[in-house]
Each structure stands twice: as C-alpha cells, then as structure tokens.
Amino acid sequence: MxxxxxxxxxxxxxxxxxxxxxxxxxxPPRRALSGRNIMLYGTLIVVSVYYxxxxxxxxxxSLKGMPEIRLGNIFSPPVEVTFQPxxxxxxxxCTGINCDxxxxxxxxxxxILIPSVILSVSVASVSGYALSKWKFKGSxxxxxxLLLGAFIPYQVMLYPIVxxxxxxxxxxxxxxxVLVHLIFGLPINxxxxxxxxxxxxxxLFKAARVDGAxxxxxxxxxxxxxxxxxxxxxxxxxxxxIWNDFxxxxxxxxxxxxxxxxxxxxxxxxxxxxxxYNVNMAxxxxxxxxxxxxxxASGKLFVRGIAAGAVKG
Amino acid sequence: MKDMxxxxxxxxxxxxxxxxxxxxxxxxxxxxxxxxxxxxxxSGCGKSTLLNCIAGLLDVTGGQIFINGQNVTxxxxxxxxxxxVFQSYALYPQMTVEGNLSFGLKNARMPRDEIARRVARAAExxxxxxxxxxxxxxxxxxxxxxxxxxxALVRDVDVFLFDEPLSNLDAKLRADLRVELKQLHQQLQxxxxxxxxxxxxxxxxxxxxxxxxxxxxxxxxxxxxxxxxPTNKYVADFIGSPSMNFIEGEVSGGVFxxxxxxxPLEAYDFVNGAREGRAWFGIRPEHVTIGEGPxxxxxxAEVVEPMGSDTVVWTHVAGSPFRIRMDGQxxxxxxxxxxxxxxxxxxxxxxxxxxxxx
Numbered sequence: 001m002x003x004x005x006x007x008x009x010x011x012x013x014x015x016x017x018x019x020x021x022x023x024x025x026x027x028p029p030r031r032a033l034s035g036r037n038i039m040l041y042g043t044l045i046v047v048s049v050y051y052x053x054x055x056x057x058x059x060x061x062s063l064k065g066m067p068e069i070r071l072g073n074i075f076s077p078p079v080e081v082t083f084q085p086x087x088x089x090x091x092x093x094c095t096g097i098n099c100d101x102x103x104x105x106x107x108x109x110x111x112i113l114i115p116s117v118i119l120s121v122s123v124a125s126v127s128g129y130a131l132s133k134w135k136f137k138g139s140x141x142x143x144x145x146l147l148l149g150a151f152i153p154y155q156v157m158l159y160p161i162v163x164x165x166x167x168x169x170x171x172x173x174x175x176x177x178v179l180v181h182l183i184f185g186l187p188i189n190x191x192x193x194x195x196x197x198x199x200x201x202x203x204l205f206k207a208a209r210v211d212g213a214x215x216x217x218x219x220x221x222x223x224x225x226x227x228x229x230x231x232x233x234x235x236x237x238x239x240x241x242i243w244n245d246f247x248x249x250x251x252x253x254x255x256x257x258x259x260x261x262x263x264x265x266x267x268x269x270x271x272x273x274x275x276x277y278n279v280n281m282a283x284x285x286x287x288x289x290x291x292x293x294x295x296x297a298s299g300k301l302f303v304r305g306i307a308a309g310a311v312k313g
Numbered sequence: 314m315k316d317m318x319x320x321x322x323x324x325x326x327x328x329x330x331x332x333x334x335x336x337x338x339x340x341x342x343x344x345x346x347x348x349x350x351x352x353x354x355x356s357g358c359g360k361s362t363l364l365n366c367i368a369g370l371l372d373v374t375g376g377q378i379f380i381n382g383q384n385v386t387x388x389x390x391x392x393x394x395x396x397x398v399f400q401s402y403a404l405y406p407q408m409t410v411e412g413n414l415s416f417g418l419k420n421a422r423m424p425r426d427e428i429a430r431r432v433a434r435a436a437e438x439x440x441x442x443x444x445x446x447x448x449x450x451x452x453x454x455x456x457x458x459x460x461x462x463x464x465a466l467v468r469d470v471d472v473f474l475f476d477e478p479l480s481n482l483d484a485k486l487r488a489d490l491r492v493e494l495k496q497l498h499q500q501l502q503x504x505x506x507x508x509x510x511x512x513x514x515x516x517x518x519x520x521x522x523x524x525x526x527x528x529x530x531x532x533x534x535x536x537x538x539x540x541x542x543p544t545n546k547y548v549a550d551f552i553g554s555p556s557m558n559f560i561e562g563e564v565s566g567g568v569f570x571x572x573x574x575x576x577p578l579e580a581y582d583f584v585n586g587a588r589e590g591r592a593w594f595g596i597r598p599e600h601v602t603i604g605e606g607p608x609x610x611x612x613x614a615e616v617v618e619p620m621g622s623d624t625v626v627w628t629h630v631a632g633s634p635f636r637i638r639m640d641g642q643x644x645x646x647x648x649x650x651x652x653x654x655x656x657x658x659x660x661x662x663x664x665x666x667x668x669x670x671x
C-alpha cells in the first residue's frame with residue numbers, strides 16, 4: 001500500500017497538481033428532459049389516464065340529469081350539476097317491491113362487515129401466533145392443511161356449506177354469512193400472522209417465558225403491541241374482501257339481508273322502465289366508497305405502523 | 314447425591330435430543346452456591362442447549378435438574394428461581410425500561426410498592442436510573458444489555474443465566490461490561506452460569522470453566538488448572554491465544570523424541586506414572602523462553618507479528634509449526650536465528666490416539 005502523504009509532494013513536484021483541481025467536482029449534472037425521463041413519465045401518464053378515464057366518466061355521468069345523458073356526450077362535463085341521482089341511488093331506487101334505495105344494503109353490509117372482520121382478524125392472529133411460537137406435534141401439518149384451504153375454488157365448497165349452515169340452523173341469517181367469511185378469511189390471514197410472528201426473535205419469547213408470561217400474556221403484552229403493521233394489512237384484506245363479496249352474500253342470505261353489492265347488482269340490472277345511467281353510476285360509486293376510504297385511511301396508518309415497529313428487538 | 318445440600322444447581326444424567334440428533338449425553342454437573350461457572354465451547358457444542366435446559370426453555374429427554382435442592386425438571390421457567398440474560402438483549406421493544414424491568418414482577422402479581430422498590434434498587438446497582446422512562450430503541454447496545462441484566466436482577470433470584478451476553482457488543486464495551494459483571498458477582502454473590510465462546514471472558518470471569526465438545530464436558534476445573542494442565546489435546550488447543558504448539562513424536566525411556574529433538578521428561582508430572590509410546594508434546598507459545606533452557610533448540614523466525622504488548626514469532630521446530638510469544642519490545646526480524654528454551658515442567662503430553670493427557 002502506498003502512503004498518500006508521501007505521494008502528494010511527488011505529484012506536486014512533477015507540476016501536475018493543478019490538473020487534479022480542474023476535473024469534475026460535486027454531483028454530476030442531470031438533464032430534466034432526458035430520454036429516460038420522457039419514457040418514464042410518458043408511461044405513467046398513459047397508464048393513469050387509462051385507469052382514471054372510466055372513473056371520470058362515472059362521476060360526470062352521475063352528476064347529470066337524464067336529458068343531458070341522452071345527448072350522448074359521455075366525456076363532456078355536466079352543464080347543470082344535479083345531486084338528484086345520488087339521493088335516488090341512496091334512498092329511492094327500487095329493487096323488486098322495495099323502493100328504499102341502497103341504504104338498506106349499506107347497513108346490511110356494515111352489519112356483516114364488522115363482526116366478520118373482528119372475528120377473522122382476531123382468530124387468525126391468535127392461530128398465527130400459536131403456529132409460529134407454540135409449535136406442537138403436527139402443527140406444521142395442521143398449517144399445511146389450513147393453507148390448502150386457500151387454494152380450493154369457492155365454487156366447490158358452495159353447496160356443502162349450504163348444507164352445513166342448514167344443519168346448524170344458520171342458513172339465511174347474518175350469523176351464517178359471518179361464519180362463512182370467518183372461515184374463508186382464515187388461511188391467508190393465518191399465513192400472514194404466522195410469518196410476521198415468526199420473524200419476532202426467539203429470545204424475546206424466551207425472555208417473556210422466564211418473566212412468567214403465559215400464552216395469552218405474551219400475545220397481548222409483547223406480540224400485539226409490536227404487530228400494528230400486520231394488523232393493518234390483514235384489516236385491509238378483510239374489509240375490502242368482505243365488502244366486495246357478492247357470491248357468499250347472494251348464496252347464504254335472504255333478499256332482505258342482501259349486502260350492498262348484491263343490491264347494487266339488482267338495481268343496475270333491473271329490466272323494467274328506463275335505464276337510469278346517472279343513478280346506476282351514483283350507486284356504484286357509493287358501493288365502492290368504503291374500500292376506497294379504507295385504502296386512503298389505513299395507507300397512512302400502514303406506513304406509521306411500519307416505522308413504529310422498526311425498533312430492533 | 315453428595316453435596317446436594319450446598320449445591321446451587323445440580324444436573325443429573327441429563328439427556329437431550331432433537332429428534333434423532335443427540336445434543337447432550339448423560340451430563341452431570343454440580344454448581345456450588347455463589348459460584349461463577351462458565352460453559353465454554355465452539356458453536357454447536359451444546360453449551361447454550363444446556364443453559365436452556367437449566368432455564369426450562371427446553372424440555373429434557375432424560376435426567377433431572379435441581380435448583381437449590383428442588384427438583385425443577387418439570388417446572389416452568391418462571392418458577393425455577395432463575396433470571397436470564399440473552400445475547401440479543403431481548404428487551405420488549407414497546408415497553409419503557411421501567412416496563413421491561415417490572416414485567417416479570419407484574420406477572421407474579423407482586424404489590425406495586427414492592428415492584429417500585431426492586432426496580433429502583435436494580436436501577437441503582439446498574440446505574441440506569443436516567444434511562445427508566447426510555448424505550449429500548451433509544452438506548453445504546455451497552456445500555457440495553459444493562460437493562461437486560463436488570464431484568465434478571467429485579468427478580469431477586471438465586472441463579473443467573475447468561476447466554477453470550479457480551480457477544481453483540483464492540484470490543485471495548487465488552488471489556489468494560491466484563492469487569493462490571495465480575496464486580497456485580499462479587500457484590501451479589503449469586504450463582505451465575507455463563508455461556509460463551511470467548512476464552513478471555515471465560516478465563517477472567519469464571520470460578521470454574523466447563524469446556525464442552527459434542528455435548529460432553531471435556532474438562533471442569535478452575536481457569537488456572539485448565540490453562541496449565543489441560544486434560545486433553547482439544548482443551549489444550551482451545552484455550553490460549555495463540556494456541557498451544559504440538560509436536561508429534563514418541564516417548565521411550567523417559568525421553569520424548571521427534572526428529573532430532575529430544576526432551577528428557579524427569580521434570581514432567583505424569584498423570585498416572587511414566588508412559589511409553591507415540592505422543593503429542595505440547596507447549597504454550599508464552600512458555601518458550603529465549604536463550605538456553607532445560608532443553609535448547611534452534612529455529613529461524615519465519616513470520617513476525619508485533620502486537621505492541623507482545624510479539625508473536627512463527628517458526629518450525631522438529632518439522633511442526635511453532636509459535637513463540639515474546640516481549641513486545643523484542644527486536645526480532647524475519648530470518649533471524651533464535652535460540653529457544655523449552656521447559657518440560659511447563660509442557661503437556663498427550664497420548665497420540667486418545668489425545669488424553671499423559
């Protein structure tokens with residue numbers, strides 16, 4: 001290795017020192033309109049337009065009156081803004097003989113969503129914790145079987161579950177649908193929680209055992225406070241999944257308990273009378289509002305949760 | 314079952330297997346009241362496994378464990394009267410230092426004022442009072458390890474278990490905390506069982522060292538005994554840095570011969586009387602003297618490593634690689650011819666095949 005202190009005077013003596021100061025210094029210059037940037041932003045803009053245009057059409061149409069829609073200019077903004085279609089979609093649209101709009105479906109969905117989400121997230125977190133930290137004989141096999149459940153198509157299980165619910169006396173009730181959502185949410189959410197808890201250091205768990213904490217003590221006092229990020233992820237999956245569910249809702253409940261998605265379908269696909277595009281668009285937007293709010297609200301929480309959990313055990 | 318009354322921890326015929334892999338075999342160990350025992354060995358020797366068995370974090374396959382005369386083989390970790398300190402600190406990240414210290418006591422449903430008293434005492438002993446309201450994330454490595462020790466301290470237990478507690482710290486901090494641990498032991502007089510792979514920690518801290526290999530205790534003795542009279546070649550090689558020099562040869566007629574080297578063994582203290590046959594002659598680099606000795610050999614300095622406090626010279630004696638530890642100020646250059654003195658009284662002889670001490 002050459003000693004730099006010895007090298008410097010030798011270079012200066014040769015008269016080459018000024019050249020060392022001439023060369024580039026600091027950050028290299030960047031051009032704003034490089035070919036790479038044009039490609040990048042061009043692609044992003046095209047993709048954004050592709051996704052945002054239908055949304056734009058929906059919003060614009062939902063704010064127009066029927067005469068304006070009949071003119072056929074679907075891209076033009078409303079000449080006369082009206083919220084009547086939204087009011088009608090929420091409170092007056094008819095499905096069959098009921099003419100109380102989407103509101104009934106909305107409250108049905110809420111009544112399905114809350115217990116289903118709470119139950120499935122709680123059960124999945126506890127089973128994920130047990131499968132990662134309290135391994136028992138056959139726990140790996142048990143987990144494999146549970147995972148297999150995630151790969152079986154729903155259609156296969158549709159009818160057997162009808163029979164099971166009938167035998168349990170839950171067919172056609174909200175409780176039955178909640179049970180179905182709980183069961184179908186378990187495999188993927190258990191996997192999520194198990195993998196998350198598996199990366200919690202083993203020594204932390206051992207220390208808690210020496211400190212006299214048991215199964216629930218460790219779960220509630222140690223594991224829960226450090227698992228906000230994974231709870232948010234699980235929550236997003238369950239809320240959007242259960243809110244958007246159509247199949248289970250239509251199969252396992254009765255018409256007066258139909259969730260919002262099923263009711264939306266019934267409003268949009270009703271064959272009598274005129275097609276009220278503005279009401280249909282408003283109804284669809286209303287139905288999609290809950291998952292949208294969840295994404296926006298929990299996205300922030302999600303980032304904060306990751307930062308809070310970044311303390312090294 | 315002798316000495317059961319004054320033994321703090323007794324391990325009887327302990328077996329542990331993970332499936333078909335036998336980690337510990339018929340292990341017996343008695344640790345006295347207030348003793349500082351170090352379990353030393355290379356990774357995978359079963360030392361941490363043994364500690365986890367004592368703590369109750371692993372279920373044993375066979376045998377018994379007694380702590381303070383109580384059979385705790387089936388007892389929960391929290392009911393064994395132990396405190397444990399881990400390599401990765403294992404502090405609860407979402408609790409303050411105070412919360413970390415009091416967690417075990419709250420689980421034991423101890424009265425609030427008693428918890429406060431114990432936390433205050435531990436914080437005072439470890440000098441972490443200013444940190445009590447902080448979270449572990451806001452502490453340095455040394456502070457975290459202090460809190461981890463405090464968590465064992467508040468439990469007011471008889472036996473402390475340490476699982477490589479200093480391995481995650483940098484060299485300087487490790488040396489500081491090592492001294493603090495020794496002072497803590499002198500102050501508290503608890504039984505301490507300490508797992509490490511660092512021989513300096515083992516030599517400086519231990520009352521007795523148990524050197525383990527393949528799930529068996531190779532030697533259980535005081536640091537001086539292990540250093541001066543290693544019971545087999547593995548122990549001799551493991552302890553000491555740079556490690557002991559070994560020369561392969563033969564003992565016949567009370568003389569060790571290897572090539573043109575011959576060492577008379579009148580001064581050597583045989584374990585079971587004089588023996589004959591093929592053997593290893595071992596001598597520590599720091600026990601080789603410069604200049605004439607009871608046995609004098611010539612060697613050429615091949616590599617010289619000056620380390621400030623001392624200088625290590627690499628050479629060959631009787632065809633085997635040979636290290637000599639010299640004074641830090643010794644003037645040695647590569648290629649110098651050295652006259653070395655070997656003292657058989659400070660050497661170790663091992664059987665060639667069984668590698669047991671002769």
